[in-house]
Amino acid sequence: MEAVNFLKIAKTDYESLPNVRGRYSFGxxxxxxxxxxVGGPAEVIYKPEDTADLQHFLKNCKKIPYFILGAGSNTLVRDGGYDGVVIKLGRGFSKMIIQNDELIVGAAALDRTVSMFAMQHSFSGLEFLVTIPGxxxxxxxxxxGCYGIEIKDILNWVEIIDDQGKLQxxxxxxxxxxxxxxxxxxSCVIVCANFKVKLGDAVAIQQKMQGYLNLREESQPTKGRTGGSTFKNPDNNxxxxxxxxxxxxxxxxGGAQISEKHCNFMLNTGGASALELENLGEAVRQKVLDFSGQYLEWEIIRIGIGSVQRTITTIT
Ligand SMILES: Cc1cc2nc3c(=O)[nH]c(=O)nc-3n(C[C@H](O)[C@H](O)[C@H](O)COP(=O)(O)OP(=O)(O)OC[C@H]3O[C@@H](n4cnc5c(N)ncnc54)[C@H](O)[C@@H]3O)c2cc1C
Structure with missing residues (x-):
């Protein structure tokens, strides 16, 4: 078993947390x-009040590691939890504004909500987002991305706050x-994005969205406790x-299972631990390597403290 060690914040270091207008919660x-x-607690969760508050935090948070958590649909938190600050954007970062043929949305807005919003305004181009749960x-x-389209195809620009607190x-x-x-x-935080949209027919847009949703339902365990695709597709495979x-x-x-419906999806069937899920993923990587000589690279982001039965040491 390989122990994974992370920087620990001594309790006294809480005093070095920047003074913010947003909210800190502990444990x-x-x-x-x-x-x-699955997964253990965050030492600290920080919900910024607004962009200026987040800028102040990033400018002044120099001693404590932090991680930005979105909707958590692609993240596996280990059982020991996260020693540091988890930044969770909330309501102050979920605005949606239409300007001519552009849609500007806050980073906390859910993909599905954004897709529906575009449809309600008869804008096409974001139909695929209705099926992505992040x-x-x-x-x-x-x-x-999915169904042949990715974020890069529709993005005009993105605004981020860098680790010095500067908005770019x-x-x-x-x-x-x-x-x-x-x-x-x-270590930057994305705060908003501007997408290209095209005026279209709301009914046709809705039909396209429903078509995508039907395809999902047929082939993936969309209602399970999962992180979506566990591994990236290797080149040409x-x-x-x-x-x-x-x-x-x-x-x-244990309670971790490779889905019968879509075998690149892992499921927590009920009482799985993060360790069981991660060990299952590693076991699959080893079996695939033994069978086909192909390395699978994790698509799921894994954070926090835990120990995993790492079978393949050449890639992480
Ligand atoms: C049922 C199911 C189906 C899925 N289908 C697809 C699919 O078809 N296509 C696909 O691409 N993905 C799919 N996924 C995976 C996942 O939904 C996407 O990767 C999604 O974009 C992750 O968004 P999130 O907000 O949940 O990110 P999280 O899981 O919270 O975080 C993922 C990564 O993004 C970073 N991040 C999140 N927010 C910010 C921010 N504001 N600033 C900087 N970094 C940030 C995190 O630090 C982390 O590194 C699926 C997942 C599930 C559960």
Whole structure:
């Protein structure tokens, strides 16, 4: 077993937390904030009041590690929790504004809500977002996509606050988008994004959205406690096919299971621990490597303290 060590904040270091107008909460379980519904507590959760408050926090938070949590639909929190500050954007970051053929949305707005909002204003281009269960911040950070379209295809610009507290507007060309990845300035927080939209027919837009939702329902366990695709598709291969060929469909460790419906999805069937889920993922990577010689790279972001049965040491 490989122990994963993280910087600990001594309790006295709480005093070094910047004085903010937003809210700090201490020792709150993160399980309820993620789709997997597993994982230990965050030492501190910080909900900024607004952009200026967040700028002040980032400028002055120099001794304590922090992590930005969106809707938690792509994140696995380990059982030992997160030693540091989890930044959770709330209502002050969920505005949606239409300007001509652009839609400006706060990073905390949910993809689904944004897609519906665009449809209600007869704007097309964001139909695919109705099926992705994350927030806009998470969608930009992960270059989320499906059905042949990704965030990079619709983004005009994004606003971030960097680790010095400076607000910056970045163009897509500055984010080096690739498959499920944006290269963002270190430790920055995305606060809002501007998307291209096109005036269309609301009924046709709604039909397209429903079509996507139906496709999802047929092929994925959309109502399960899952993080979506566990692994990225390797070049010229589909992760689910490799997993299937390696006989991992339905594989379980404790309460963690590889979905029978879509074998690149892991499920918490009820009482799974984060450790069981992560060990199951590692077991699948090993089986796929043994069977096909292909390395699977985690798409799911894993944070916090825990120990995992790491079977493959060449990649993480
Ligand atoms: C049922 C299901 C289906 C899914 N289908 C798809 C799919 O079709 N396509 C796809 O791409 N993904 C899919 N996913 C994965 C997931 O929904 C996306 O990756 C989503 O974009 C993550 O958003 P989030 O807000 O939940 O991010 P989180 O899980 O909270 O965070 C993910 C990463 O984004 C970073 N992040 C979040 N917010 C910010 C911010 N404001 N500023 C800076 N960084 C931030 C986090 O630090 C973390 O590194 C699916 C997940 C589930 C559960």
């Amino acid at each position: 709150i379980p993160l399980a309820s904030l993620t789709w997997f519904q 927030s806009i911040g998470g969608a930009v950070a992960m270059n989320a 507007r970045l163009q897509p060309s500055e984010l080096n988008f690739s498959y499920r990845k944006a290269v963002l300035p270190k 589909k992760a689910w096919e490799l997993i299937d060929q390696a006989q991992c469909r339905g594989l379980t460790i």
